[in-house]
Amino acid sequence: MSVIPLLLSLGLALVCPPLLLGVIHKTKAILTGRVGAPVLQPYYDLWKLLQKGAVYSRTTSWVFRAGPLVSPAAFLTAALFVPLTTPSALLSFWGDVVLWAYLIGVARFITVLAALDTGSSFEGMGASREVTFASLAEPALFVALAVIAKVTGSVQLSEMFGPVLGQAWRTAGPALALAAASFFLVLLAENARMPVDDPTTHLELTMIHEVMVLDHSGPDFAFILYGSALKLFLFSVLLVRLLVPVHIGVVWLDLVIVVAGLLGLAVLIGIVESSMARLRLIRVPQLLVTSGVLAAVGLLLVWR
Amino acid sequence: MIPAPLSLKNPQAVDEAAVPVLPIPAFRDAVLLAVKEGARLSAFFGRLINGKQVKVYALLAHDETGECAAIGTMVQDSYPSLTPECPQAHWFERELAEQFAIKPAGHPWLKPLRHHRNYRGASDLWPGQDAASPIPGSYPFFHVKGSEIHEVAVGPVHAGIIEPGHFRFQCHGERVLHLEIQLGYQHRGIERMLAGGLSQRMSVLAESIAGDTVIGHALAFCEVMESLGGCQISPRAQALRGIALELERLANHVGDLGALGTDVGFLPAAAYFGRLRGECLNLLMELTGSRYGRSFLRAGGVLHDLSGVLLVDFEKRMKRAQKELRTFARMLFDTPSVIDRFEGTGMLTEQVSEELGLVGPAARACGSHRDIRHDHPSGIYQFAHLPMMTADTGDVHARALIRWLEAERSLEFLLEQLTSLPEGELRVPCPQMKADSVAFSMVEGWRGEIVHVVMTDAKGGIARYKIVDPSFHNWMGLAMALRNGEISDFPLCNKSFNLSYAGHDL
Numbered sequence: 001m002s003v004i005p006l007l008l009s010l011g012l013a014l015v016c017p018p019l020l021l022g023v024i025h026k027t028k029a030i031l032t033g034r035v036g037a038p039v040l041q042p043y044y045d046l047w048k049l050l051q052k053g054a055v056y057s058r059t060t061s062w063v064f065r066a067g068p069l070v071s072p073a074a075f076l077t078a079a080l081f082v083p084l085t086t087p088s089a090l091l092s093f094w095g096d097v098v099l100w101a102y103l104i105g106v107a108r109f110i111t112v113l114a115a116l117d118t119g120s121s122f123e124g125m126g127a128s129r130e131v132t133f134a135s136l137a138e139p140a141l142f143v144a145l146a147v148i149a150k151v152t153g154s155v156q157l158s159e160m161f162g163p164v165l166g167q168a169w170r171t172a173g174p175a176l177a178l179a180a181a182s183f184f185l186v187l188l189a190e191n192a193r194m195p196v197d198d199p200t201t202h203l204e205l206t207m208i209h210e211v212m213v214l215d216h217s218g219p220d221f222a223f224i225l226y227g228s229a230l231k232l233f234l235f236s237v238l239l240v241r242l243l244v245p246v247h248i249g250v251v252w253l254d255l256v257i258v259v260a261g262l263l264g265l266a267v268l269i270g271i272v273e274s275s276m277a278r279l280r281l282i283r284v285p286q287l288l289v290t291s292g293v294l295a296a297v298g299l300l301l302v303w304r
Numbered sequence: 305m306i307p308a309p310l311s312l313k314n315p316q317a318v319d320e321a322a323v324p325v326l327p328i329p330a331f332r333d334a335v336l337l338a339v340k341e342g343a344r345l346s347a348f349f350g351r352l353i354n355g356k357q358v359k360v361y362a363l364l365a366h367d368e369t370g371e372c373a374a375i376g377t378m379v380q381d382s383y384p385s386l387t388p389e390c391p392q393a394h395w396f397e398r399e400l401a402e403q404f405a406i407k408p409a410g411h412p413w414l415k416p417l418r419h420h421r422n423y424r425g426a427s428d429l430w431p432g433q434d435a436a437s438p439i440p441g442s443y444p445f446f447h448v449k450g451s452e453i454h455e456v457a458v459g460p461v462h463a464g465i466i467e468p469g470h471f472r473f474q475c476h477g478e479r480v481l482h483l484e485i486q487l488g489y490q491h492r493g494i495e496r497m498l499a500g501g502l503s504q505r506m507s508v509l510a511e512s513i514a515g516d517t518v519i520g521h522a523l524a525f526c527e528v529m530e531s532l533g534g535c536q537i538s539p540r541a542q543a544l545r546g547i548a549l550e551l552e553r554l555a556n557h558v559g560d561l562g563a564l565g566t567d568v569g570f571l572p573a574a575a576y577f578g579r580l581r582g583e584c585l586n587l588l589m590e591l592t593g594s595r596y597g598r599s600f601l602r603a604g605g606v607l608h609d610l611s612g613v614l615l616v617d618f619e620k621r622m623k624r625a626q627k628e629l630r631t632f633a634r635m636l637f638d639t640p641s642v643i644d645r646f647e648g649t650g651m652l653t654e655q656v657s658e659e660l661g662l663v664g665p666a667a668r669a670c671g672s673h674r675d676i677r678h679d680h681p682s683g684i685y686q687f688a689h690l691p692m693m694t695a696d697t698g699d700v701h702a703r704a705l706i707r708w709l710e711a712e713r714s715l716e717f718l719l720e721q722l723t724s725l726p727e728g729e730l731r732v733p734c735p736q737m738k739a740d741s742v743a744f745s746m747v748e749g750w751r752g753e754i755v756h757v758v759m760t761d762a763k764g765g766i767a768r769y770k771i772v773d774p775s776f777h778n779w780m781g782l783a784m785a786l787r788n789g790e791i792s793d794f795p796l797c798n799k800s801f802n803l804s805y806a807g808h809d810l
Binding site: 028031032033034121122124125128194195198200201202203204205206273274275276277278279280281282283 | 454457463464477569570572575579641642649794795796
């Protein structure tokens, strides 16, 4: 196996994430009749933040400083297992899907700890919301992954989202479609997108993810923003691979298809965000349970 | 025998001696009886007499008959509080206690509203307030105790570009058990500035009471001054004032609908209503020379005319705004996810609205019928009638709906006025104010009832200027609307009231 495609997809995974956010913002701007910020604005923001100094509250400990380092590190590690093309995950082993899911969990755990470390009532509130919703999103995610594992006969990400998936669509299409729908809802919830969380709001009392990182500043905040973008990228890659299981065999062509799929997904997220109001906070669990039920029905279809 | 309260019509000036002065118990009974019979406490304030004693006045509005009643009483240091039997008096009595260091005995929650030294030079009611400039908010708050109760403090510095105010929530999980609102951070002492004042500066000060209600407060100021001077303005000036007031209402109502869209994350509403608000402000600018309507109203009339090409242009643009408003509002009110957020959020019953004496769209959304333009009309509103819009659910949806409907009525009014502008002088000279008199005016600003009361001394100078912004009545309504609601719905609820901090803090 050649090294170049691996490095190429790793490079894409490192560079692309903020672009997705840029495309989402641009879509939202166009749909509401605005010019909007440049597509590359998230990169400029990261650059700006990296040059700033950070402010630390005297009430915080090392946990608060560890948060912005550990969470992007966890996402970067998770990125190594995600196959942008076939076969091109840098790391791969039997059962790595569980590790992948819990690397995301590690990032959440440290973010929540860092939030609680500030002692702010806002951050405590956000942490409470985050873990409540995560406890509902996680089963949905696992059931959706279980559907894919069942139809592909593998619990290894690069095989689950490999060429076998393409054939599986012919035999277990409805189940995979349900899993994809469930996965899309989990993606929106996990990445603090509408209708679960409003990434553009400045109102602390309504935030979920954003309120947990209110006290981070400068480079720390840049790491957090980059980490969130990477998380969105990881979920998006899996969803795109699930929906467009094309495998041509020419590496650059496959990469082009994946990138086109990612941009299309970003536009779709932008459209969802521009066309509906955010859910009431007490209805979010209902949405996540719905997501779990969709995936469970999919699992029932392939369970024999 | 106890004299009957003095009956007045908005706006009116009378001899100060004509206001009956009752002994405290009789005064108290008279106010409580009137409120029980459906009157509202529109103003309740004190005036320093001879530097020692405080004369307390009550202005009661009878909406059915379109009349107001005034009575007064002399108070030394303390009087039995009205609040336990008349919750409308709650904030008025706290204000009175703070301004004149007179104690409403038996007041259930006696705290300063704005935190400043009293005007009487007596010792303040709140110990520890001896510092040169007392800090608002440095006193105990209501606490709910329990191991699962958590407290969230928001403000006075907020994340958005809004005014300062402090909100203290007592929560159980996401549920709000109690919200206490503490304001006063914007206290500038406008009432006292207006009292000593130079006449040239006064109109500018009146325009600065609340930056988003320039026309409303300036109109109340002009009407009170004109009634003190016995000045009759021309029909044309009256019509132009009405046009400016309705444009201000339109701009703010439309802006609020957009802001409600923002708060639920519904971007199209935010963008379209935001643009339409800009158009309304532009119309106001072309009429007055300022996007917020500054330097347009002056005692005796108005400073700019509306004629010729501008008139034709206004009509064309307002017709377009009318069409756009309908389209945008349909989009907002036909989106299920938006309705899901609006309905049942921040409910207030009509009973609570009546007890607290809410005013403006917030009161009408609860089914309370009150609108100064309808009940106590002055100026152009005596001749042109706007239908009163009410709803009955008292939630965010009702408050949003009232804004839409009122914006539509305002546009209809504006178009009607444009086609039939009467003739007349723009501005007539306003004579010297009568000495030893009291005058009041009421204006239905976009937030609700604005009351200005002016008292002149023996030389015809202003001895006391009292302002009641609609926010003064309504902040308590917001606190009540949050009870048993969700803390994450607070920003939406807050926006549906959209109260003024500056107008309250004065």
